Amino acid sequence: MPAGLGCAMAIINANTMTTRPRKPGRGRTRSTPSPWQASRERHRDRELKREAVIRAAAREFNRKGYHNTSLDDIAARLQITKPTVYYYVTSKEQLLFQCFIGGVEQIRxxxxxxxxxxxxxxxxxxxxxxHYGEAVASDFGWCMVRAEDQDLSPAMSRHIKALKSEIDHGIRQLIHEGIQDGSIAPCDAKMAAFALAGALNWIAHWYRENQSLTGAQIASAFVAIFEGGLAPRPARRRAKPRAARGTSGA
Amino acid sequence: MPAGLGCAMAIINANTMTTRPRKPGRGRTRSTPSPWQASRERHRDRELKREAVIRAAAREFNRKGYHNTSLDDIAARLQITKPTVYYYVTSKEQLLFQCFIGGVEQIRxxxxxxxxxxxxxxxxxxxxxxHYGEAVASDFGWCMVRAEDQDLSPAMSRHIKALKSEIDHGIRQLIHEGIQDGSIAPCDAKMAAFALAGALNWIAHWYRENQSLTGAQIASAFVAIFEGGLAPRPARRRAKPRAARGTSGA
DNA sequence: TAGGATATCTACTCATGAGTATGATGCATG
DNA sequence: CATGCATCATACTCATGAGTAGATATCCTA
Structure with a gap:
């Protein structure tokens, strides 16, 4: 399981690293003079900065898109310079990859x-x-749903595809179980999973423009629609609930 | 209404322009020696080539993404050179714009x-x-749903946003009408429109990988799911069909 | 306090790719 | 046949941005 982005990153903000002289771990290091302790503190500090870099990248990618964001942009946002960014990540591609992981881990x-x-x-x-909806509405949501295979190395692309597939099959599995236990109406589980995931993924496309609702609120609204369906639920009984209505379309 | 991409482009293929010496309109020009006729034919020829360029661009964008596609790539695909592409379009940005228009016009x-x-x-x-689903699964689908505002000039971005908004409101309007005439269950029309459009838009993301179904088939499957809903339709009557179920979610 | 690891900056290289200047070719018209 | 227009290629310019080399500052440990 790569990179523990998540709870730790939720509380830090980007300018953690701007106030560099104020070494936070130093006092504790003095009180416990073990070099390992000190080393561990330093390591933690580094990890925090690394996560700040990744989160800043996610925000910039979110705003301007991956290709329209330069590493100088990301560095400027953190009030540092590009080589410093490279001190924490090996490439721009890896940044995108980590942003993706940050989002997908929430769903897992x-x-x-x-x-x-x-x-x-x-x-x-x-x-x-x-939770899916919340993840898509998070900082990493955009990267998660828009990270294009073509922008990543084959290895990373494969990794991402595997994770996406895992999530997809997880949803399908739940739908299957629901059909089994009677809580979900019989349907094409694969297609239903696609429809659900698609609708939720798409949140990332318009959430920036209109953040009047939280991700959870949007997801709840969607869930209600998915559950109930558009067709009115008739009071009268009906033998075959999902008869394919042959619409006179076009 | 800009650019009549559509039926005309459906029958031409990219290498139309490789067999250049075989001027197709020439014979007709001879039999009707009006210079206007000839001029009109030439113009049509040009328009066909322009549309071939746009469609080739759409295919490449679809395969590799906008930023990973160079105009040299597009030109090579048509066995021409970059300046020739520029002879038919003014910029790469405009190419993306036209691809977007090509898709959105189908929906309109x-x-x-x-x-x-x-x-x-x-x-x-x-x-x-x-039809929406078919458009998304077409050559222009990818460009239509993924054309990012940040990649376009403010003017084009505004134009695209207006068209998207028009479609969105069209869907909402139909939902509203459906609630009025009783064919659609009462629901949050705005959210329902988002969910529908999102699910259909997302087709563009996985359609390349798996084209075992046509766009229309996928759209039909989605429509069936949206109509029926996931919750089983009970045989017993029910007073309030869309009671918000307070799930014990996390 | 010297020496080493850590962390950051200045100032580069270098490939890529959008867009262009200019010239060649061919066709139509006068 | 000369002229003009339409079409297309060769061979550029030029900005951008990813990634790096090497110097520097700071802190920790011995």
């Missing part, structure tokens, strides 16, 4: 969270989808 | 097609969505 965590639950699959699915 | 046509219909709004909406 959502799956793990519902894994042992006894609730009906539809309820578990909804919980996952809500 | 779908709206016009159902405009006068008497059918229930849900039926009309479904027809539009099916």
């Amino acid at each position: 965590a959502a799956f793990r969270a519902v894994e042992g639950r006894r609730a009906p699959a539809r309820v578990r699915l909804n919980a996952v989808l809500r | 046509a779908a709206f016009r097609a159902v405009e006068g219909r008497r059918a229930p709004a849900r039926v009309r909406l479904n027809a539009v969505l099916r």
